[in-house]
Amino acid sequence: MRRTEAIQFTKQPYIEDVVPRKIKSFKFSTFSGSEVMKSAVVEVFCQKYYDQFQRPHPNGLLDAHLGPPNKDKTCETCGGKFKDCPGHYGYLKLALPVYNVGYLPIILVILKCICKGCSRILLEEDDRRYFLRKMRSMKLDHLKKSEVLKEVNKKCNAMTATHKMKLCSRCGYINGMVKKVSMKITHEYGSLLLDECHNAVAGKKDVKGSINVPPELDSKTIYSLFMRMTDEDCELLYLNDRPEKFLVTCIPVPPMAIRPSVLLDGVKSEENDITVRLKWIIEANLSLQEEISNGSHPSKSLYLH
Numbered sequence: 001m002r003r004t005e006a007i008q009f010t011k012q013p014y015i016e017d018v019v020p021r022k023i024k025s026f027k028f029s030t031f032s033g034s035e036v037m038k039s040a041v042v043e044v045f046c047q048k049y050y051d052q053f054q055r056p057h058p059n060g061l062l063d064a065h066l067g068p069p070n071k072d073k074t075c076e077t078c079g080g081k082f083k084d085c086p087g088h089y090g091y092l093k094l095a096l097p098v099y100n101v102g103y104l105p106i107i108l109v110i111l112k113c114i115c116k117g118c119s120r121i122l123l124e125e126d127d128r129r130y131f132l133r134k135m136r137s138m139k140l141d142h143l144k145k146s147e148v149l150k151e152v153n154k155k156c157n158a159m160t161a162t163h164k165m166k167l168c169s170r171c172g173y174i175n176g177m178v179k180k181v182s183m184k185i186t187h188e189y190g191s192l193l194l195d196e197c198h199n200a201v202a203g204k205k206d207v208k209g210s211i212n213v214p215p216e217l218d219s220k221t222i223y224s225l226f227m228r229m230t231d232e233d234c235e236l237l238y239l240n241d242r243p244e245k246f247l248v249t250c251i252p253v254p255p256m257a258i259r260p261s262v263l264l265d266g267v268k269s270e271e272n273d274i275t276v277r278l279k280w281i282i283e284a285n286l287s288l289q290e291e292i293s294n295g296s297h298p299s300k301s302l303y304l305h
Helices: 033-038 101-113 125-136 142-159 191-200 219-227 231-236 273-293
Strands: 090-099 177-181 184-188 247-253 262-264 268-270
Touching: 033 090, 033 247, 090 101, 090 219, 090 273, 101 142, 101 177, 101 184, 101 219, 125 142, 125 231, 219 247, 247 273
Parallel strands: none
Antiparallel strands: 090 247, 177 184, 262 268
16 A cells, blocks of 8 residues: 655745646636635634633634634644644625725715616716727727726716715616715716605605605625626726625635734633624624614614724
């Protein structure tokens, strides 16, 4: 019987031994929620560090599948010790989509250009085809295509300017101005619709003040709108990636090698700052899930946490 070689652990990345190849192109992209989950080894959703036997809690931030938390433990994914295991990522699924603040300006630009009912571009069909041809032209470089995008934005914004409404030519939905107000994104339907509402509730003081508040576009609604956008409309808005990736639905949990625990007096452990922050997120996420399952609207403090 042939003797198998002993497993050797290394923190060096694995590189497949292949013949030299020519790179045709490369593309930078943002991880989607599903891609974060595929690259992870375990889901993290428990806020407890240890169980009643002082062992790392399963599906917790110190889960042994993420790597050994200290020198005395062994990784349950690869079997390596602390000095050998490179660590493995987990994932934390969020109860509601969260804006990626780095992409918030782009999110606003997209919302101003699409129908809030069917997710299609607000341009008429002739204009849509005209601008799409320009975006696909091989003669235009990045700067020229950026100028085309400005034209598209200008045309869409003019349709929903102050005191105006735009009826979608495809689904008939009413579209108004999109604004960022503090931590919210609002959608104003226009003065004509407000006048109709005022006439409808004339004499009813209890509801008269509430109609002056423009409806909010929450992150769940925006995520749904972006999911339904066509690839052609994404191309028209000069997007190199799917727009739903601009909202976070799943957080990667770093391996223990990045955030090791520190043993105090050989008994008590002190957790890394990253681990503590992730615990806060898990606690807020669990509270949010509980409110949603109870059928109540998430409180403002939790929604903005």
